[in-house]
Amino acid sequence: MSMSPEDTHLETPLLDRISSPADLKALSDSDLERLAHELRADTVAAVSKTGGHLGAGLGVVELTVALHAVFDAPRDKIIWDVSHQCYPHKILTGRRDRMGTLRQKDGLSGFTKRSESPYDPFGAAHSSTSISAALGFAVARDLGGACDTGHGDAIAVIGDGSISAGMAYEALNNAGHLKKRLIVILNDNEMSIAPPTGAMSSYLSRLYAEAPFQDLKAAAKGAVSLLPEPFREGAKRAKEMLKGMAVGGTLFEELGFSYLGPIDGHDLDQLLPVLRTVKARATGPILIHVITKKGKGYAPAEHSADRGHARGKFDMVTGEVKKAPSNAPSYTKVFAEALLEEAAVDPRVCAVTAAMPDGTGLDLFAERYPSRCFDVGIAEQHGVTFSAGLAAGGMRPFCAMYSTFLQRGYDQVVHDVAIQRLPVRFAIDRAGLVGADGATHAGSFDVAYLANLPGFVVMAAADEAELKHMVATAAAHDAGPIAFRYPRGEGEGVEMPERGEVLEIGKGRMIQQGSRVAILSFGTRLGEVLRACEALNARGITPTVADARFAKPLDREMILSLAADHEALITIEEGAVGGFGSHVAQLLADEAVFDDGLKFRSMVLPDVFIDQANPRDMYDVAAMNAEHIEAKVLSVLGVEVLDKRA
Ligand SMILES: Cc1ncc(C[n+]2csc(CCOP(=O)(O)OP(=O)(O)O)c2C)c(N)n1
Ligand SMILES: CC(=O)[C@@H](O)[C@H](O)COP(=O)(O)O
Ligand SMILES: [Mg+2]
Numbered sequence: 001m002s003m004s005p006e007d008t009h010l011e012t013p014l015l016d017r018i019s020s021p022a023d024l025k026a027l028s029d030s031d032l033e034r035l036a037h038e039l040r041a042d043t044v045a046a047v048s049k050t051g052g053h054l055g056a057g058l059g060v061v062e063l064t065v066a067l068h069a070v071f072d073a074p075r076d077k078i079i080w081d082v083s084h085q086c087y088p089h090k091i092l093t094g095r096r097d098r099m100g101t102l103r104q105k106d107g108l109s110g111f112t113k114r115s116e117s118p119y120d121p122f123g124a125a126h127s128s129t130s131i132s133a134a135l136g137f138a139v140a141r142d143l144g145g146a147c148d149t150g151h152g153d154a155i156a157v158i159g160d161g162s163i164s165a166g167m168a169y170e171a172l173n174n175a176g177h178l179k180k181r182l183i184v185i186l187n188d189n190e191m192s193i194a195p196p197t198g199a200m201s202s203y204l205s206r207l208y209a210e211a212p213f214q215d216l217k218a219a220a221k222g223a224v225s226l227l228p229e230p231f232r233e234g235a236k237r238a239k240e241m242l243k244g245m246a247v248g249g250t251l252f253e254e255l256g257f258s259y260l261g262p263i264d265g266h267d268l269d270q271l272l273p274v275l276r277t278v279k280a281r282a283t284g285p286i287l288i289h290v291i292t293k294k295g296k297g298y299a300p301a302e303h304s305a306d307r308g309h310a311r312g313k314f315d316m317v318t319g320e321v322k323k324a325p326s327n328a329p330s331y332t333k334v335f336a337e338a339l340l341e342e343a344a345v346d347p348r349v350c351a352v353t354a355a356m357p358d359g360t361g362l363d364l365f366a367e368r369y370p371s372r373c374f375d376v377g378i379a380e381q382h383g384v385t386f387s388a389g390l391a392a393g394g395m396r397p398f399c400a401m402y403s404t405f406l407q408r409g410y411d412q413v414v415h416d417v418a419i420q421r422l423p424v425r426f427a428i429d430r431a432g433l434v435g436a437d438g439a440t441h442a443g444s445f446d447v448a449y450l451a452n453l454p455g456f457v458v459m460a461a462a463d464e465a466e467l468k469h470m471v472a473t474a475a476a477h478d479a480g481p482i483a484f485r486y487p488r489g490e491g492e493g494v495e496m497p498e499r500g501e502v503l504e505i506g507k508g509r510m511i512q513q514g515s516r517v518a519i520l521s522f523g524t525r526l527g528e529v530l531r532a533c534e535a536l537n538a539r540g541i542t543p544t545v546a547d548a549r550f551a552k553p554l555d556r557e558m559i560l561s562l563a564a565d566h567e568a569l570i571t572i573e574e575g576a577v578g579g580f581g582s583h584v585a586q587l588l589a590d591e592a593v594f595d596d597g598l599k600f601r602s603m604v605l606p607d608v609f610i611d612q613a614n615p616r617d618m619y620d621v622a623a624m625n626a627e628h629i630e631a632k633v634l635s636v637l638g639v640e641v642l643d644k645r646a
Helices: 021-026 029-050 055-059 061-070 087-101 130-142 166-178 199-209 213-224 233-242 268-281 331-345 362-368 380-392 403-418 446-451 464-476 526-537 556-565 580-590 615-621 626-636
Strands: 077-080 154-159 182-188 258-264 285-291 349-353 373-375 396-402 425-429 457-460 482-485 509-512 517-522 544-547 550-552 568-573 599-603
Touching: 021 061, 021 087, 029 055, 029 061, 029 087, 029 268, 055 061, 061 087, 061 154, 061 182, 061 268, 077 130, 130 154, 130 166, 130 182, 166 182, 166 285, 258 268, 268 285, 331 349, 331 362, 331 425, 331 464, 349 362, 349 380, 362 373, 380 396, 380 403, 396 403, 396 464, 403 425, 403 446, 425 464, 446 457, 446 482, 446 550, 446 580, 457 464, 464 482, 509 526, 517 526, 517 556, 517 626, 526 544, 526 626, 544 556, 550 580, 556 568, 556 580, 568 580, 568 626, 580 599, 599 626
Parallel strands: 077 154, 154 182, 182 285, 258 285, 349 373, 349 396, 396 425, 425 482, 457 482, 517 544, 517 568, 568 599
Antiparallel strands: 457 550, 509 544
């Protein structure tokens, strides 16, 4: 199906009757097929208005219908891996009327979220957690654990990209051993965000490559008719047929799972009987291998290189994204281009991404220097240690990851990189609050979790020119690990230097000289600080402003002189407590500066997970915009307080 202009005004008579999955039980199989058609159109319509993850949801429309028709959520726990594909599920589980609020302030989350609905038994947004969580539910069920929604089946739906992560194998390994009744659905669309890389992806393809799809479909249909008694004689044959014929024992079977498939995940004639049979007969762990197409049924998504992974608001008929014009390059692009410049003059510069080539800008690097660019798949832990190995082997690796995903590789950062003082360059994108993806994707913790590691250098760019300097600084730094962070979105529009300059390690820069109060900024809050200063100027207050550049090592000299020359010092950073401000406080305490009465304040993200909104609104919640900085200055100086939150 492609979306035609008529489809954009699609009537949804069946979907209009669905207020919960229980309503699906009354529908015939052919009605379910029509429902899937309506659900697909409804999903496209919803995302066109809000923006969000499109392609993955479109690929699981039939699977979502089939799961809710056959199983009994919320008693049965359907756990969507990553959960970027959960929009059709949200529509069928009583949230259709709120789809217009998706990913917005006070609206529906773009992911599954336990606090949002009893039909979301487990929250996700980082990948590869579903099998572990489902196994936990299965074991809790068998041990008699109490659960508000009762205990039924535990079903993990995991994509071929997400099953490339080590954690998924840890879970399969454990599940195969425990032998609990557990259902894993492998949604194989031969896509991650980019085309998948890696031997596992090739292996999955081989599971069905030998059987031409038409034959396979026919065979599966024939086999399904035999399925009512699958674990007796005749049904054993059906299972064999469903196994992809000539392939033989699969990896999953070796791990203790029964393997069913591959089946066509867009064909309800295959999905429904297979799921019904599994529900009726399964005893131990079962993996159902489902083949789908990312972006299915919506031509602009199906035909795009990322199969419509995520989109801003778009025109439903053309698929054209409505984009506001911008005056500055994105930080990601500045990083990517600066890295190309370093790679052009140094063949040791190489780059590592964990399944985010476009998101990190490394797609440019892969194009220009394919032999020096590595997409390791969703495998942050491996990506970090692989980078450590590259560094140990004499290369200059840039390990480019989003702050939130680097969390997954933390032990590797400590054990493989920091302890061995290996010069891995960490390019940390999406630092700070990111907006519509919400708390799961916020880059809140990296400064805290890196700056406490001996020998690490930790930088934050205040603007895009600074980012360029930091790329050059990182490239030149062979003494140990070094990280630089920068946010999602566009830069400040500052003038760009011709070449990145190598910064002196541990030296900040003065921005403006003032009196009474000094504001020491780390990262891109600097723009807000300067806006606050304009408002303060009107009140006759001129703060001193400095850009720290480094959270580690600190510019001790600059900080101690700011402390000595002002009655108050305020730090600000786009990170949680325990980061830059905490290190400054530690220095001031150690140097007995507080003994002399310095007033010190540290502006950090509050001790809560901030829900999705646009970044500005999120920083309002965090009380870290210009007006909050202004209020903080006034309060520390004992002038009238404008905002209670300061
Ligand atoms: C740990 C982690 N790393 C990276 C990502 C970014 N990410 C989100 S979806 C996705 C691709 C997932 O591919 P797959 O599981 O095959 O799902 P599909 O989109 O193909 O349905 C990636 C890399 C993530 N969410 N979590
Ligand atoms: C689901 C997921 O983890 C990614 O798709 C993420 O939403 C991408 O975010 P960016 O738009 O910041 O690349
Ligand atoms: Mg996939």
